[in-house]
Amino acid sequence: MAHAIRFHETGGPDVLRWEEVEVGAPGPGEVRIRHAAVGLNFADTYFRTGLYPAPLPAGLGVEAAGTIEAVGPGVTGFAEGDRVTYTGSPLGAYSTERVMPTGSLIKLPDAIGFETAAAMTMRGLTSAYLLRRIHPLKAGDTVLLHAAAGGVGLIVCQWAKLLGLTVIGTVSSAEKAELARAHGCDHIVYYREEDVAERVRELTGGEGVPVVFDSVGRTTFAGSLGSLARRGLLVCFGTASGPVPPIDAMQLALHGSVFVTRPALADYIADPAERAELAGELFGHVAAGRIRIEINQRYSLGDAARAHRDLEGGRTTGSSVFVL
Structure with a gap:
């Protein structure tokens, strides 16, 4: 029998x-995948x-990698034995x-x-x-990146250097x-000990940065706004500390006619x-060694509750995976 992590009520890690x-057979347009590794994400x-x-x-989870074991009717472009990875709905990657x-x-x-794919x-x-899509960054630009030692953070730091960017993390x-x-x-800023916006201004000669990448949310939002240059863009792409507070449009004007966006990967x-274009560029960098993927935590799938406790407790760095 196949196994999965499921939850019957919402709550803490113990509900898992x-x-x-x-599992059953794949229907039209579907395949059956045997997972080799599953991604653990804050989402x-x-x-x-x-x-x-x-x-x-x-079920839970939206990211995994493995091998196609069966192909349903009408499927084109994929065959039994293909190695695949994915991120996206429906839930059930665990x-x-x-x-x-x-x-x-x-x-x-x-x-x-x-494991690297997951x-x-x-x-x-x-x-x-x-x-590569959200803002026309150019070599020489400086960006502020929250959670610079996280899974996304470590990839962004490496990719940013390939693009000639300066990263304040x-x-x-x-x-x-x-x-x-x-x-x-x-440049490093200890966000629990330092005034982030003040430090960013010091590092940028008082100008601020054209883009802030913020995956933390509630606790960093004010500092992120204060770090922006005139007409800068705050990219709120995660809410690890909770949702961002309601946005007062007048505050955007007072901070220099700045912009705020809350993007979702699914729309990109x-x-x-x-x-395919974004994946091809990513895979090319990883395969060539220009971007290293750090897997700093590995768990068994049955130990999902502990993995969630570690993740929410800030005890992880880089990427985490479940190994099957």
Whole structure:
């Protein structure tokens, strides 16, 4: 029998259950995948707590990599034995195997292992759209990156250097600062001890930065706004500390006619051609060694509750995966 992590009520990590599930045969446009590795993402906790609503009972997880074992009617472009990775709906990646629509699947080059794929597909594609789609960044620009030692942060730091950008990164500890620096972060700000906006102004000659990448949310929002240059862009792409506060439009004017966006990865990979382009650029950098994917935590799938406690407790760095 296949197994999966499921939850029947929202709440803390203890609501997660390891259950036997019946997978069945793939239907039209679907394939059955045996997972080799599953990604652990902070967004998974939003579904578990109910911040992102899901019909209950529900599976969990949106990112994994593995091998296609069976192909349903009408499927083109994929065959039994293909190595694939994915990020996206429906929920249910926390499983040993599952049936999946082909719309979210990406063929995985032989040069990239399953664990690496599970650790980077969501984070890597997020980094790709942040740096390559959301703002016309150019060599010489400086950006502020919150959670610089996180999974997305370490990829963004490396990719930013390839683009000639200067990165100011916020972290919570000396250990995380060292990790961020080792991946290309130029300047470190300890956001729990320093005034982020004041420090950014010091580092930029009083101008601020054209773009802030903020995955933390509530606790960093004010500092992020205060760090922007005139007509700068605040990219709120995560809410690890809670949702951002209500936005007062007049405050955007007072901070220099700045902009705020709350993007979702799904809207940047909805078009198959664009998804393939972003994935191709990401895979090319990783396969060539220009971007290193740090897997600093590995868990068994049945130990999902502990993994969530570590994630929410700030005890993880880089990427985390479940290994099957």
